[in-house]
Amino acid sequence: MRVADRVKVHEVKLLSDNWYVLRKATFSWLRRDGTWQEQSRESYDRGNGAVILLYDPDRRTVLLTRQFRYPAFANGYDDLLIEAPAGLLDDASPEERIRAETEEETGYRVRDVRPVFEAFMSPGSVTEKLHFFVGRYSPADRIGEGGGEESEGEDIETLEVGLDRALAMIASGEICDAKTIMLLQYAALNGLMRPPPPA
Known part of the structure; x- marks a missing residue:
């Protein structure tokens, strides 16, 4: 049935x-x-959305964003939220939207965008389904300042960290955004980064 x-x-x-x-x-x-x-x-x-983990396998880094989120603040979180770039689809395809959102938020033009999974983030109360992507980037892919759309109230910083450091930031509570945690764990479990050079 x-x-x-x-x-x-x-x-x-x-x-x-x-x-x-x-x-x-x-x-x-x-x-x-x-x-x-x-x-x-x-x-x-609120419509469906897309999120991407930007990773540089050669330097073993990820590119994240940091911004103010009022609902998190209203729930007692007194810091900027560290997140993977994300946005609502707004009638675009998930891949098209995440490419545009990445440029708006980070200033980087993402190369090979690869879908990895889809998930309902809070199905008890929110209809939104997120499309999760990973995509490679390098310093040469930066084409603008990023920062988001000021007219929409966005004031976004970028944060580049090593994958190991990002995973430690989950454990310490510095990264507490669910979609970002899911993508970082995906990167760790699926070997997106090249092995570190021998000591």
Whole structure:
């Protein structure tokens, strides 16, 4: 049986359409015991997005961003958030969007963009699905200043660190953004970096 056969949507009410879209749905769910249970849930629809880990295998570095995130601040995080470059698709293909977002945020033109997986980041309340990519970069790929779109309130710094240092920053709590942690762990598990030179 498909999940669609186990859901009867009765009403979807628009609660907010300010920054993104907040809706409340009332529906019935067919439980495993064969009974229908009425429930209501709110879901936040901000569209789907894409994120990329920029890595230089020769220098064993990654290029990350650092920026202010109000929701994290409101939850007690008193620092800039370190993240992999990311953005909403805005009706573009995931690869097209992540190439443009990388240039806007970092000033680098990314070369070989490779999709690695897709994931729902907070499926209990947010509809967004993220498309995860990795892509090589080198110092020669820098074509601009980056920094994001000032008109959208972006004020983005870039941060280049070694992969080992970035993984240590996860352990220390300096990197606490889920999408970035996932991509850094992917890089470590899948051997994206060349082995370090012999001592």
